[in-house]
Amino acid sequence: MLRSGFTRLLCGLALLGMLAAPARAALDEAKVAGLAGDFQSRLDTIEALGVAGGDDARRVLDALEGGRLGLAAGVLVIVAGDSVVSAATGEKLDLAPAAAETFTVNNRVRRALGTARAALALAASDRDVRLSAARTLADNTTESLLPMFERALAKESDDEIRSVLARAAARVNLASADAAKRLKAAEALGESSDPAVKNLLAALLEKKDGEWVEPSSEVRAAADMAIHTIDRRIATAEAVGTLFSGLSLGSILLLAALGLAITYGVMGVINMAHGELLMVGAYATFLVQGLFRSYLPAYVDWYVAAAIPAAFLAAALVGVAMERLVLRHLYGRPLESLLATWGLSLVLIQAARVVFGPQNVELANPVWMSGGIALAAGVVLPWNRIVIVGFAVFVLLLIWLMMQRTRLGMFVRAVTQNRAMAGCVGVPTARVDTLAFAIGSGVAGLGGLALSQIANVGPAMGTGYIVDAFMVVVLGGVGQLAGAVWAALGLGIVGKFLEGWAGAVIAKILVLVFVIVFIQKRPQGIFALKGRFADM
Amino acid sequence: MNRRTFVQALALSASIAAIGLPVGAHAADTIKVGILHSLSGTMAISETALKNVALMTIEEINAKGGVMGKKLEPVVVDPASNWPLFAEKARQLISQDKVAAVFGCWTSVSRKSVNPVFKELNSLLFYPVQYEGEELEKNVFYTGAAPNQQAIPAVEYLMSAEGGGAKRFVLLGTDYVYPRTTNKILRAFLKSKGVAEADIMEDYTPFGHSDYQTIIAKIKKFAAEGKKTAVISTINGDSNVPFYKELGNAGLKATDVPVVAFSVGEEELRGVDTKPLVGHLAAWNYFMTLKNPENDAFAKKYKDWAKKNGVPNADTVVTNDPMEATYVGIYMWKQAVEKAKSTDTDKVIAAIGGQTFKSPSGFTLTMDKTNHHLHKPVYIGEVRADGQFDVVWKTKEPIRAQPWSPFIAGNEGKQKI
Numbered sequence: 009m010l011r012s013g014f015t016r017l018l019c020g021l022a023l024l025g026m027l028a029a030p031a032r033a034a035l036d037e038a039k040v041a042g043l044a045g046d047f048q049s050r051l052d053t054i055e056a057l058g059v060a061g062g063d064d065a066r067r068v069l070d071a072l073e074g075g076r077l078g079l080a081a082g083v084l085v086i087v088a089g090d091s092v093v094s095a096a097t098g099e100k101l102d103l104a105p106a107a108a109e110t111f112t113v114n115n116r117v118r119r120a121l122g123t124a125r126a127a128l129a130l131a132a133s134d135r136d137v138r139l140s141a142a143r144t145l146a147d148n149t150t151e152s153l154l155p156m157f158e159r160a161l162a163k164e165s166d167d168e169i170r171s172v173l174a175r176a177a178a179r180v181n182l183a184s185a186d187a188a189k190r191l192k193a194a195e196a197l198g199e200s201s202d203p204a205v206k207n208l209l210a211a212l213l214e215k216k217d218g219e220w221v222e223p224s225s226e227v228r229a230a231a232d233m234a235i236h237t238i239d240r241r242i243a244t245a246e247a248v249g250t251l252f253s254g255l256s257l258g259s260i261l262l263l264a265a266l267g268l269a270i271t272y273g274v275m276g277v278i279n280m281a282h283g284e285l286l287m288v289g290a291y292a293t294f295l296v297q298g299l300f301r302s303y304l305p306a307y308v309d310w311y312v313a314a315a316i317p318a319a320f321l322a323a324a325l326v327g328v329a330m331e332r333l334v335l336r337h338l339y340g341r342p343l344e345s346l347l348a349t350w351g352l353s354l355v356l357i358q359a360a361r362v363v364f365g366p367q368n369v370e371l372a373n374p375v376w377m378s379g380g381i382a383l384a385a386g387v388v389l390p391w392n393r394i395v396i397v398g399f400a401v402f403v404l405l406l407i408w409l410m411m412q413r414t415r416l417g418m419f420v421r422a423v424t425q426n427r428a429m430a431g432c433v434g435v436p437t438a439r440v441d442t443l444a445f446a447i448g449s450g451v452a453g454l455g456g457l458a459l460s461q462i463a464n465v466g467p468a469m470g471t472g473y474i475v476d477a478f479m480v481v482v483l484g485g486v487g488q489l490a491g492a493v494w495a496a497l498g499l500g501i502v503g504k505f506l507e508g509w510a511g512a513v514i515a516k517i518l519v520l521v522f523v524i525v526f527i528q529k530r531p532q533g534i535f536a537l538k539g540r541f542a543d544m
Numbered sequence: 545m546n547r548r549t550f551v552q553a554l555a556l557s558a559s560i561a562a563i564g565l566p567v568g569a570h571a572a573d574t575i576k577v578g579i580l581h582s583l584s585g586t587m588a589i590s591e592t593a594l595k596n597v598a599l600m601t602i603e604e605i606n607a608k609g610g611v612m613g614k615k616l617e618p619v620v621v622d623p624a625s626n627w628p629l630f631a632e633k634a635r636q637l638i639s640q641d642k643v644a645a646v647f648g649c650w651t652s653v654s655r656k657s658v659n660p661v662f663k664e665l666n667s668l669l670f671y672p673v674q675y676e677g678e679e680l681e682k683n684v685f686y687t688g689a690a691p692n693q694q695a696i697p698a699v700e701y702l703m704s705a706e707g708g709g710a711k712r713f714v715l716l717g718t719d720y721v722y723p724r725t726t727n728k729i730l731r732a733f734l735k736s737k738g739v740a741e742a743d744i745m746e747d748y749t750p751f752g753h754s755d756y757q758t759i760i761a762k763i764k765k766f767a768a769e770g771k772k773t774a775v776i777s778t779i780n781g782d783s784n785v786p787f788y789k790e791l792g793n794a795g796l797k798a799t800d801v802p803v804v805a806f807s808v809g810e811e812e813l814r815g816v817d818t819k820p821l822v823g824h825l826a827a828w829n830y831f832m833t834l835k836n837p838e839n840d841a842f843a844k845k846y847k848d849w850a851k852k853n854g855v856p857n858a859d860t861v862v863t864n865d866p867m868e869a870t871y872v873g874i875y876m877w878k879q880a881v882e883k884a885k886s887t888d889t890d891k892v893i894a895a896i897g898g899q900t901f902k903s904p905s906g907f908t909l910t911m912d913k914t915n916h917h918l919h920k921p922v923y924i925g926e927v928r929a930d931g932q933f934d935v936v937w938k939t940k941e942p943i944r945a946q947p948w949s950p951f952i953a954g955n956e957g958k959q960k961i
Binding site: 047112114115116118119122249250257361364366367368370371372373378380382387388390391392462463464466468472507508511512516 | 584585586588589592705706707708709719747748749750752753754755757758759761762764765768769770782785786789790792793794795798799800802814816817819820823825856857926934935936937
């Protein structure tokens with residue numbers, strides 16, 4: 009009763025609006041009225057608006073998504089700044105924004121909005137927009153969208169979009185009453201790599217009360233065939249996915265351990281504060297991000313690149329200070345240096361807590377490191393992990409060049425092989441120690457930079473990596489960079505395969521047990537140094 | 545952080561240390577209360593804020609004349625996220641400092657560790673965090689949610705048309721007592737709702753786990769196998785950040801597979817880039833975004849207090865559910881003491897049942913007469929881009945707690961002390 013009164017009022021207003029601005033195309037009021045109704049009618053209305061298309065539909069959907077659509081005095085309105093306009097006509101109404109009670113948008117509504125927007129975007133002129141719209145629709149197909157697919161297919165000229173649309177239409181057609189349509193649909197779906205499609209097809213091959221769900225044997229054969237191709241595709245994608253996760257975990261372990269491979273592996277210092285050097289690198293990255301946000305907001309996406317030297321230098325400086333002030337006096341006394349570095353790690357953690365607060369700090373992935381490449385539905389290789397694998401290779405290459413091709417690298421190798429002899433031939437051993445420790449620490453800082461992109465940055469973040477880092481170095485063979493690489497990759501890939509099979513908790517236990525047994529059997533690690541300096 | 549706030553932080557920590565020291569002279573005109581929250585170690589992230597809010601509440605009560613004309617004197621100790629140390633510190637607070645009541649603990653394991661101490665010395669603990677239930681101690685008052693005040697309504701919401709009509713569930717948690725028990729209750733609940741065994745996936749990760757690639761791949765596969773899927777996360781602590789980051793990068797959107805979390809609130813989201821989280825859900829009994837005069841005042845009071853006391857990053861502090869529960873707990877205790885006209889444990893326990901308090905959650909909360917839990921409203925919120933929550937569903941009125949879940953066999957008749 010009340011509502012029809014308002015409807016009349018609204019029609020009146022619309023009429024007035026039309027008189028005032030005849031150029032404006034208005035939506036039919038009945039088309040949007042459902043938005044004010046119950047939950048289901050709201051969803052239906054959203055879908056109908058998407059299928060209908062047009063600028064006004066877009067305007068209403070935009071407003072709903074932005075939380076600006078609401079009811080004021082029983083009329084559907086859009087709040088635009090400090091004015092209120094009618095949702096159906098876009099006419100300005102004489103109401104205060106505070107009077108409008110806007111609708112909350114939850115996930116279910118947002119999904120319906122996503123579909124509706126994709127339906128609208130299918131008519132866009134930009135090819136990429138159309139393609140992504142078609143992909144969205146293919147995942148959320150319903151029967152009511154079928155006519156729209158067919159309309160779009162008739163107009164579409166791009167092959168890739170056509171095939172996506174055809175697959176989406178095929179999913180609906182699989183339930184068609186026409187056997188020929190079903191057959192075509194089953195054949196078309198063989199192109200898919202989506203497990204959901206596989207389930208649709210598998211449902212056809214089931215028997216219900218002794219009868220096939222799908223009466224036509226031809227369609228059944230096509231479905232069976234399609235399932236096989238999909239299965240093969242999914243299996244390949246999954247294997248690649250697991251291998252990649254292993255590679256990614258391996259690269260992270262490597263970055264965490266590489267610095268330690270220099271300080272512990274090559275120099276023989278058991279550095280319990282290694283994890284805190286990672287933390288220093290991560291906080292340096294955080295500070296660089298802060299600087300970019302305040303001074304160079306336009307380039308904020310590139311803060312990670314600028315953080316590379318910053319993280320290296322910050323951690324290297326802390327490393328130099330540690331070496332000069334403490335470790336220098338404890339060379340040759342492993343137990344004492346172990347305790348001293350452990351104390352240093354506590355000091356560094358507490359310092360970070362005082363300076364930055366006990367909370368984790370927020371580091372955003374740059375846009376170019378967000379998202380991923382989809383191999384198949386279900387397997388996505390995230391960009392941040394791909395970049396980190398590349399970064400690990402880059403750091404490794406840098407260290408290898410430094411150790412093998414520079415004078416400093418030669419000195420470091422000489423000092424580790426025979427300190428006394430190196431000193432005799434004029435190598436400044438004390439300075440080489442400091443420099444080597446600085447480089448090892450700097451590399452740990454780079455590891456911290458990489459970790460900041462995938463894990464938490466907080467005062468105690470380093471403690472979580474110290475065990476893993478030692479595990480990698482010891483397993484690979486102390487004194488060996490190559491050993492650390494193989495150990496990190498091995499642990500990463502084995503760990504990920506175990507995790508897929510037995511779960512994260514068991515996988516962690518199994519990896520630890522494996523390392524213990526391995527070290528028992530082969531204390532020198534995978535790669536042992538051979539020759540005269542082996543027992544040094 | 546500039547130098548001034550640094551100095552302030554130093555001064556603050558020094559003053560806390562000073563408070564922590566046992567005070568020699570026994571001042572008869574004060575009532576001592578203990579604050580038992582980790583200020584260092586892994587739980588410091590969450591528990592420091594509870595200590596702050598407790599100190600703020602005590603200051604507020606003192607400013608209004610204290611309890612029975614006596615000022616409250618807080619005794620702050622730091623159990624350092626070390627579970628056995630919780631029991632030791634609790635004993636110290638009760639026997640040495642002679643506190644009238646203790647406000648503290650966060651993890652269930654720390655609560656389990658102090659329970660025997662409170663029982664033996666017959667003292668009072670106010671526990672402010674949502675937990676797994678299956679426990680009812682005479683000496684403990686639970687001001688956080690029992691499973692039926694958080695977990696069960698959240699799952700019911702996910703199953704409703706509005707919540708997306710989920711038919712398959714992933715129960716994902718950190719490997720310890722709270723997630724395991726909650727998931728046991730949820731599994732029984734889902735079965736009672738007709739969800740098949742094959743439609744439930746349960747998985748656990750160690751504390752501090754940071755590589756969620758495999759689990760996300762598993763969830764994707766599970767979700768693709770058929771009906772609408774939702775994830776129920778009892779992941780605790782900072783593992784949530786890599787979990788949600790991976791979720792975003794793997795392209796699992798809240799609109800496809802919503803994740804509802806029971807341990808992620810405003811405070812936890814402070815250290816997170818929230819863009820990939822938008823639309824994911826959390827179930828609590830309080831959100832900072834609730835609009836009511838009590839909450840506006842509460843949030844403002846805490847902000848001012850944080851600024852005045854030089855809390856690090858004071859201009860971005862937030863309030864959350866356990867903080868509200870701490871605040872309500874202290875007032876419940878105050879009212880009970882005033883009614884009993886004594887701080888004696890048994891007299892306070894007798895007086896507290898039926899106490900009411902107009903809380904920042906927008907409702908007048910009642911302490912149940914028999915089961916030591918508050919009647920609480922339930923809210924479900926979606927994460928916004930700014931790390932706050934939009935409430936998308938709420939109960940019409942506060943719900944009575946069921947600490948012993950009816951979905952676990954053998955719990956009938958255990959509902960009272």
